[in-house]
Amino acid sequence: MTAQDNGLVGRRAAALPASATASLDASIKDLAAAGHDIINLTSGEVDFDTIAQASAAGIAAIESGFTRYTAAAGTAQLRQAVGDWLARRHGTSYGADQVVVANGAKHALFxxxxxxxxxxxxxxxxxxxxxxxxxxxxxxxxSPVVVRGRAENGFKITPGDLSQHLTGRTKVLVLNNPVNPTGAVYRKDELEALADRAAGANLRIISDEIYAELAYPPATFTSLASISQDAMSRTVTINGVSKTFAMTGWRIGYAAAPLAVAKAMAAIQSHAASAPSAISQRAALAALTSEGVVAELDRRRASLDSRRQVLLGGLRGVPGIGVPFEPAGAFFVLAGVEASYGPRGDGTVIGSAADYARHLLERELVGVVPGESFGAPGYVRISYVAEETRLREAIGRLRRFAAAAPQSSAMVTPG
Ligand SMILES: Cc1ncc(COP(=O)(O)O)c(C=O)c1O
Structure with missing residues (x-):
């Protein structure tokens, strides 16, 4: 119990830490509101407009009065469309009764x-x-049990890493592919090996594939449940419309799972949240089924890929920043900043990724997310959802920031 909560808050909620990045977010907003030229590379969402067909369907839903409760797991039409989309795009075979539509992928995970x-x-x-x-x-x-892969391998975990952490209590393996915050993409053979090891230990798998449409060629995305019948039978696939169709604010995500799990998730949701917004469900249905949407996704992917290359190319020339591997998915680069630690010419001292992010924001007005809350101390997450000219400007500012550090602490690039 703390002085502030007077014992009012239960133990479970009291144990939830405040967001580690909240004060940084607040500083970014304050600086921007005060008219400073901030380059904010902390974004977790794409900057495209919501797919036009989805917006039109949302408006039509309101105008036609499609504004009431739906079935708790989502409308039959949308659940079918999700199953069809996953079959077409990822080669899985989920029936409508195996799909539960939720208030975003985060809620589907919950x-x-x-x-x-x-x-x-x-x-x-x-x-x-x-x-x-x-x-x-x-x-x-x-209880989360953290498993760490090697940085040079994009931090991707291997069956050996899994084996080291298995106990009699291990029940679930979480996979997120492509990965936030590293941008790594698991190859099919890597997933097959992990699924094999998970099967050996009789684990259930939660596969968060929210960035599935954002794997940049030659990298390709493989859905875990498409690997084998066994993988399908132990996996809950999580996805949604947020990142794919630029619909973060519509709050539609979904889970596709073995029937018994889908039923359990639907029951939980029916008591906790009823159904997601009927209007948003109509919009999501249009996104998943309208002509021309896939071609638009291809264009958007190519645009993000081009920005990825601008950022990666630029970061190679910034002293004190190391990129241990080339990310091929989502829209993030995880950059090592330990080589920037130490006293700086401007009188400040950097001793952590959080210090680096704070000083970078204060000195150069560039926002990045420190890695401590991602389980990645020594790293910052840099999002490349920004205009290419702004990314180039950010690189210039990062170089200037590095130049304010004494040679000895700024010129080493970590492996
Ligand atoms: C890995 C991962 N899963 C899930 C989510 C949540 O997605 P949604 O906005 O659909 O809840 C995010 C959003 O940042 C994410 O990065």
Whole structure:
């Protein structure tokens, strides 16, 4: 109990830490509101407009009065469309009754952990991880067990890494592919090996594939459940319309799962949230089924790929920043900043990724996310969702920031 909460808050909620990046976010907003020329590379969403067909369908839903409760797991039409989309794009075969539409992929994940976990179950969580995973797991009564891959291999985990962390309590393996925050993409053979090891230990798998449409050639995306019948039978696939169709604010995500798990998730959702917004469901349906949408996704992917290359190319020339591997998915670069640690010519001292991010924002007005809350101390996540000219400007500012550090601490690039 703290002085502030007077014991009002229960133990589970009291144990939830405040967001580690909240104060940085607040500083970015304050500086921007004060008219400073901030280059904000912290974004977790694409900067394209929502797919036009989806917006039109949302408006039509309101105008036609499609504004009431739907079935808790989503409309039959949308669940079918999700199954069809996943079959067409990723080669899985989910029926409508195996799909549960939720209020975003995050909510779908919450439903999945609630459906799979009993108190004390251990969940293998590869690091670096998306910030919400550890908290989703603990809220559902589980214990996250962090598994760390090698940086040179994009931090991707191997069956050997899994084996080292298996205990009698291990129940679930979380995979996020492509990975937030590293941008790594698992190859099919890597997934096959992991699925094999998971089968050997009788693990359930939660496969968060929210960035599935953002793998840049020659990298290709493989859906875990498409690998084999066995993989399909132990996997809950998580995805949604947020990142794919630029629909983060519409709050539609989904899970596709073995029937018993889908039923459990639908029951949980029916009591906790009823159904997601009927209007947003109509919009998502249009995104998944309209002509021309896939071609638009191809154009958007190519645009992000081009920005990825601008950022990666530029970062290679910035002293004190190391990029241990080339990310091929999502829209993030995880950059090592330990070589920037130490006292700086401007009187400041950098001793952590959080210090680096704070000083970079204060001195050069560039926002990046420090890696501590991703399980990646020593790294910052740089998003390339910005105009290419702004990315180039950011590189210039990063170089200037590096130049304010004494030679000895700024010129080493970590491996
Ligand atoms: C790995 C991962 N999973 C899930 C989500 C949540 O997606 P949604 O906005 O659909 O809830 C995000 C969003 O940043 C994410 O990065």
């Amino acid at each position: 439903n999945a952990f609630m459906a799979l976990l009993d108190p004390g179950d251990e969940v293998l969580l590869p690091a670096p991880y998306w910030v919400s995973f550890p908290h989703l797991i603990t809220l559902a009564g589980g």
